[in-house]
Amino acid sequence: MAGIPVEHGLFLAGILFGLGLIGVLVRRNVIFMLLSIEVMLNAAGLAFIVAGAQWGQVDGQVMFVFILAVAAAEVAVGLAMVLQLYSRFKTLDSDAASQLRG
């Protein structure tokens, strides 16, 4: 788009994605991990929008709408799993569910 180089937009998307990735790797609270996944999805959508603005096509915006649908479905299932985790283990620590015993 006029005046804003595409590298800067992609750089911002990369920074946000990296911050989300750090959040997923560092935090052990499942709520914070879900929030960080939201940040990462948002950064991916930002990269699509920047690319779409660079090429002058609406395809990037269509992809963002799909990312929005994926994020909504992911949040619904993820938060239901958070409730299950809390009702079974009485904690939000994701390491508590590392036994895989069914």
Next chain:
Amino acid sequence: MEIVFYGAAVVAVISTVMVITRLNAIHALLYLIVSLLSVALVFYSLGAPFIAALEVIIYAGAIMVLFIFVIMMLNLGPQTVLQESQWLQPGTWVGPAILAFVLLAELFYVLAAGVTMPGGEPVLGQPQDVGLALFGPYLLGVELAAMLLLAGMVGAYHLGRREGIGADSAQYQESARQRVRQMEYGVEGGEWDVGSSMQRVGSRE
């Protein structure tokens, strides 16, 4: 338009750093909402106003409300009152408020400067353009997204049920059986009523 982009980018990075370093989930949510709003402003400065509106409505509106619901559901109890009074301290909301005021100043700048869409070129992100592309070449993707949302809804319902807690589960199953029994009786009665009324109609004719 450049100053809007770079200002919003700085606010987005700062608030995202605050999201992943907070200890309290509600504080992190406040910062995440500011981060999403600033990314929406970035979208606007890139010439995608429709996507900016979707970001505010769906991400910062609907999805964050889901998070708040779950966090509020998780800590029920007498300590919530203490937490509530703790959350109303200025230290909680002054950080997000400053960042949000930066965004508001940028919004006023955009409105006051009369900057129309960047450079006066034909605007790309009109809702009808996005809609035409969405239901034209990407129709299959829309239907796949519909199936994904249905699967997500069913999965969330299945995972969100409360069961498997010993006596509670047995009690729950007993009450469910009773409910089914009542429904069966109700349906039988309804059929009987329908049949008799039809007989009545027939005899009247």
